Amino acid sequence: MELFEKTGKMALGSRLRLLTAKVTEDAARIYELYNVEFSPKWFPAFFVLSEEGEKTITEIANEIGHSQPSVSKIIQEMTAAGLVQENKESSDKRRNVVGLTSKGIEISEQIKVQCLDVDVAIDQIISEARHNLWEALAEWEFLLEQKSLFRRVQEQKKLRESKDVQIVPYEEKYQSAFRALNEEWISTYFKMEAADYKALDNPKEYILDKGGKIFVALYNDEPVGVCSLIKMNDPEYDYELAKMAVSPKIQGKSIGWLLGQAVVNAARDLGASSIYLESNTSLKPAINLYQKLGFKKVVGRSTPYERCNIQMELLLNSAGI
Structure with missing residues (x-):
């Protein structure tokens, strides 16, 4: 059909509905051909009852x-x-069981003959x-x-x-965005703490x-996300991934993933063997x-943050990033 040549695959649903309408129209005519008073849309439920006997509406719907x-x-x-x-004689009165009547059973036998011709x-x-x-429908399903x-x-x-997202190194002109994005993110879920202000107010020094x-x-030259790699004075870990925040207005563009990759790659370039982070399990x-x-979960470290209830590490020499 010329319309679908113009629309392309965008009209998949419309094309399938048109095909379904054609097949359903023919199906109605086929029932008439075999003198069966039957609506095509009844067939799936009717088939289940004819093949498997009495069922509840829930059982039919699931099947x-x-x-x-x-x-x-x-x-x-x-x-x-x-x-x-x-079936009002069902032993389980809690289940609304339905089954074929004698007329339904008779129609079922008529349809079996019809189905042979349809299959061919x-x-x-x-x-x-x-x-x-x-076969293609089964594969698509x-x-x-x-x-x-x-x-x-x-x-x-x-x-x-x-x-359309660019990951760039920090410059002083981004200081207000660095603070605002983190403050917005932290305040949404928790509360700002003293350790937050140290890093956000003085990122160059800290x-x-x-x-x-x-x-x-x-994104479109506007700062919408930030993340930092903080040098740790720790015998076990080289750096900490911290202060990652993405504007809620722009989420869903893999910005967190791109920032995380940038931080991990930077740590690797600096010769780091491990990165540490702190978070909260409510932030799925x-x-x-x-x-x-x-990153994988670790335990047993102290933290300056009240909101932290999970700590994680990334060992770079074993990470496939």
Whole structure:
């Protein structure tokens, strides 16, 4: 169809709905051809009842992948048509069990004959086509179950937008942004502490002059994220990853990941063998990011921060980053 040549894959859903409408229209005509008073949309629920016997609406919904309200409506329609009925003699009164009526069983036998002809007709289409749609549908269903179309588009959006992000070294002109971004982030979840003000008010003295690094993420030339690598006076760890903050207005563009990579690469370039960090387990996205960067949990260290309840380390000589 010319429209879909113009729209491309963006109209996948519309094209599938059009194909579904064509097949459903033919299905209704096929039932008429075999003198069966039946609606195509009833078929999945009807098939389950005809093959497996009495079921609850919940069981049917789970088996055919429809919502319970949708199945309830279909059962009501088939009940009105005399094909199914509620089994009031069920031993479990808590379960609303439905099953086929004698008319439903008769229709089921008629449909079995019809299905033989339908199967042959569909096999003919498959033999004439270059691609096996039935097998392709099963493959697509599996792949979308593993990762939805929404998730895939979301990842592409993040990837595209992350290309517009620049990670640059700290300059004095970014001092206010360094403080504001961290203060906004910390105040959102916790409270500012004395140790925070030391680094945020005097980043040059507290971080840079002691051999550390600060990186700034720019999006459309605006500072939207920061992260620092602080030199530690510690026999076990060389540097600490700290003061990472990303503006909530611009999250979802992999900025945290890009800043984290910049800090890890800088530590490696400085000859570091280990990086340490402190965080809080309530910050699940942050913990996931650190784990993605290769950090692992450690215990038994003191901390100046009340909000810290997890400590992590990255051993650079064993990290695959």
